[in-house]
Amino acid sequence: DIQMTQSPSSLSASVGDRVTITCRASQSVSTYLNWYQQKPGKAPKLLIYAASSLQSGVPSRFSGSGSGTDFTLSISSLQPEDFATYFCHQSYSTPFTFGPGTKVHIK
Amino acid sequence: QVELQQSGPGLVKASQTLSLSCAISGDSVSGNSVTWNWIRQSPSRGLEWLGRTYYRSKWFYDYAVSVKSRITFDPDTSMNQFSLHLNSVTPEDTAIYYCVRVGPRGSGSFDIWGQGTMVTVSS
Numbered sequence: 001d002i003q004m005t006q007s008p009s010s011l012s013a014s015v016g017d018r019v020t021i022t023c024r025a026s027q028s029v030s031t032y033l034n035w036y037q038q039k040p041g042k043a044p045k046l047l048i049y050a051a052s053s054l055q056s057g058v059p060s061r062f063s064g065s066g067s068g069t070d071f072t073l074s075i076s077s078l079q080p081e082d083f084a085t086y087f088c089h090q091s092y093s094t095p096f097t098f099g100p101g102t103k104v105h106i107k
Numbered sequence: 108q109v110e111l112q113q114s115g116p117g118l119v120k121a122s123q124t125l126s127l128s129c130a131i132s133g134d135s136v137s138g139n140s141v142t143w144n145w146i147r148q149s150p151s152r153g154l155e156w157l158g159r160t161y162y163r164s165k166w167f168y169d170y171a172v173s174v175k176s177r178i179t180f181d182p183d184t185s186m187n188q189f190s191l192h193l194n195s196v197t198p199e200d201t202a203i204y205y206c207v208r209v210g211p212r213g214s215g216s217f218d219i220w221g222q223g224t225m226v227t228v229s230s
Contacts, residue, residue: 034216043205043223044154049216087154091215095171096144098154 002026002090006099012107019075021102023088028068032092035064035073038101039084047086048073078104109133111206111221119200121230125193129206129221136182136189137162140211143182145191148223149202159209160189196228 003026013019023033031051036044046055048064051071061076075082083106088099115127129143136143142161148154158170160180170178174193181190193200204226208219 032215034214036217043220044217045220046216046218049212049218050214053214055216055218089154089217091209094156094159094169096156096215098156100153 001095002029002093002097004088004090004097004099006086006088006102008102009100010103010105012105013078014107015078015080017078017107019078019082019104021073021086023066023071023073023099025069025071025090025092029090029092031067032090033064033066033071034089034091035062036087036089037082037084038087044087080106109208109219111208111219113204113206113221113224115224115226117225118227118229119196121197121228122195125196125200125204125226125228126190127204127206127224127226128188128190130186130188131208132187134208134219135184136187137184138211139163142209143180143189144207144209144217145180146205146207146217147202148205151199152202155202157191157193198228198230200226201228202226 005024007022033051035048038044052064063074085101085103087101110132112130119125142159144159145157177194179192203223206221207217210218
């Protein structure tokens with residue numbers, strides 16, 4: 001199975017800050033890497049697919065980059081509605097696996 | 108737009124079978140460019156993919172090794188839905204269960220999620 005790790009596990013930031021979250025795969029997943037946002041009591045929501053493509057309806061302050069084993073999710077200017085938990089997910093091979101999540105707190 | 112509506116009990120006794128259904132609107136369970144998945148989430152296991160079913164001239168099923176001996180998916184074209192059956196449950200199967208679509212884009216991303224069902228297994 002491909003193991004996914006994320007760093008940091010949590011972070012505190014202020015509105016307007018630039019935030020970067022890192023995801024690493026235990027082996028290459030090419031660009032089969034996706035990012036999700038989850039708010040309490042809700043299902044995860046797709047933000048970025050194929051490492052860097054923005055899902056329809058997602059604000060352009062979200063961006064993704066990377067390929068192979070190392071990936072990044074960036075939020076250019078954090079908004080109040082962005083405080084949530086973010087997960088990466090590899091869709092390269094079954095079993096599909098997720099990172100443990102990064103919780104973004106209000107500073 | 109595509110929506111998934113889950114139904115099923117929130118409480119199951121240990122050793123019994125957990126059964127959930129996912130009704131699809133705006134897409135077809137037998138669509139030839141999508142797959143239909145079940146994912147669960149718990150504090151101890153995080154997000155865990157349980158498996159998928161899809162139709163490519165015939166039905167295919169892929170199950171996670173961790174549940175392979177206990178799980179079946181049941182697509183129903185007449186009702187346009189798919190179901191999860193997990194037998195011999197234990198308290199470790201307590202989790203939020205989601206039905207999820209992988210869309211036609213080809214990236215394998217989970218683009219449509221059901222609302223989630225919190226299932227508690229009582230011992």
